[in-house]
Amino acid sequence: MPTKRLTNGVPMDAGAIVPWGEAGWLNPPPSAEPDGASLVVTTAHGSDFWRHTGYGFVRDDGHALLAGFPAGTAVEVTFEAALTALYDQAGVLVRVDAETWVKAGVEATDGTPHLGAVVTHGTSDWSLAAVPEWAGLPVTVRVSRSGDALTVRARAADGPWRMVRLAHLAPDAAATAGPFCCSPSRGGLRVRFTRFVLGPADTGLHDAP
Template structure:
């Protein structure tokens, strides 16, 4: 199965449920007018949303359809919108409503299901608990390369989705179980084993610290600041990619965003991002991740990012 994503208005989806097929191509154009239905891969959908609805006239009731390619009855072709552009999936016929396996609100972005990201170094356990994901670390796991300590570790746990230029991810997690030296969780941005960023909460000097590690050319650095009042509370970390940089911010619960790091990233690099955790001194750190959201990149460096959400409930498509 390939998940094909399509943005539409709630009323148009409701009409499709009544008729049995979805037949809108894109904003303001039908399948009959266009000849096919525009869809996107996950790495493409944020840019498509900006192209279609970035003019300030975005409807309040947008929904994101997830279409199972195996359930289509019409031909599916991957074609560029212009010579040299990225290929997009085009459906040359109506979409049966039972090919739509998920319908979710779009509000400045969308919530990523835990199953829609790829694991890096599977943990000791990863279990759903309602909408949350409980992750339990393996023994002495970490991400670090060379600097000061002389060792290389690349066995921490992460759950990653594409992070193209112009997009951002937000990860929310609880810190109540952080107790041992170097217990940590947050967001990872990864190009490969020798080029990555991790940022979040880490226990050091017996207190939680907000920090970041940036690894380039096989060497890591580390910056941090104590946040004792964040202990045991819910934290959100955001990584936004734009141009040649990644901007990392964090907030505690509904508090203000804090700038954590501005780090370089090759604009041509293929990167992925998502929640990470590790426990360099022990086994069994359990982290409750409560939210994994994807949306557009920050529009400015010195200002709060546009919110992703809040979101109403997900709904499955017809089965």
Template sequence: MTRVAWESGHWTNPPVSAERDGDALVVTAAEGTDAWRTTAYGFVHDTEHALLAPFDDGTAIEVAFTGDFIGDFDQAGAFIRIDDETWIKTGVEFSDGVLQLGAVVTRGFSDWSVAPVPHWAGRRITVRASRSGDAVAVRARVDDEPFALIRLAPFAPDAVAEAGPFLCAPSRPGLAVRFESWTLGPADESLH
């Protein structure tokens, strides 16, 4: 995996601040930011802070980060975007009083899958998205534990896409996430 320079990405929506701390990037989200389209709630939010760069077929990105996720729906991880209506966000989100690991896959309408990971709170989380053919495989881990597959999603093989770190703070000001690394490399050879 090769480091992606923070400066090589562009923001979908600028955060309150993004400051270098050595090799890391510490980003503070604006209150009321989120990414969601219609399903169950009836609203569309396109206010996420995603730092994106090209994401070609046959490649994988990894985003490693830490944060104090304590507000309802505080979230961070990786964002993969084709356009306003076609994207994936994956990582952790504070929901129902506990840190959750999950993904939202959006193709016109958003879906949402989560599983509780309270033991991940306060630890380094890494999300890996691997693009190969007609799919994106999403894996995640905490610290140096093995990656676990959390989602396999359909993805148009000829789509021009971008990907990178993201965060949102739907319910509060002050969410700061320390993105320790953003790397790019070859796609995973298999799902298992």
């Protein structure tokens, strides 16, 4: 997605860089430090987003930097991180409220990076696929909102886009979206976010961004 800066907080035609200071934190992390054009975030111990399924608990204390995400919009986030501990994770969060949200990105599971998404409408579900070849590479996650659907795609470095998930979101839902990170089994995960862009939604489910 080509990028242009925001004008009066409104994305311009081809996509707009969201300045880190113009989005709002859900659960501010222990540290979020600008480093050049990047934002380096350090997670709190045990931070996570999850509701009920399989584990029986609710966690809503992961870190997310969110901006408005209306229908007809796409969000892209690029990050770099050494995801080494169980359930270390980073990517994009789309949030309506504590019971309605989607997180998508890369997560450490069984000693291997996995690409996946958690879709939550009251309770959470989780889909994932191993991507060991993505270890050490910058990852971009893209979520496009059109009609009643969120289309989630991701890629490593400049590689091809991979379809991750098609999920429901009510067309009239007031949502926010942006980069997130969590470390359910430890504290101190450091994630370097290098890009946060809002722009127009994809033209079709099977069309490349």
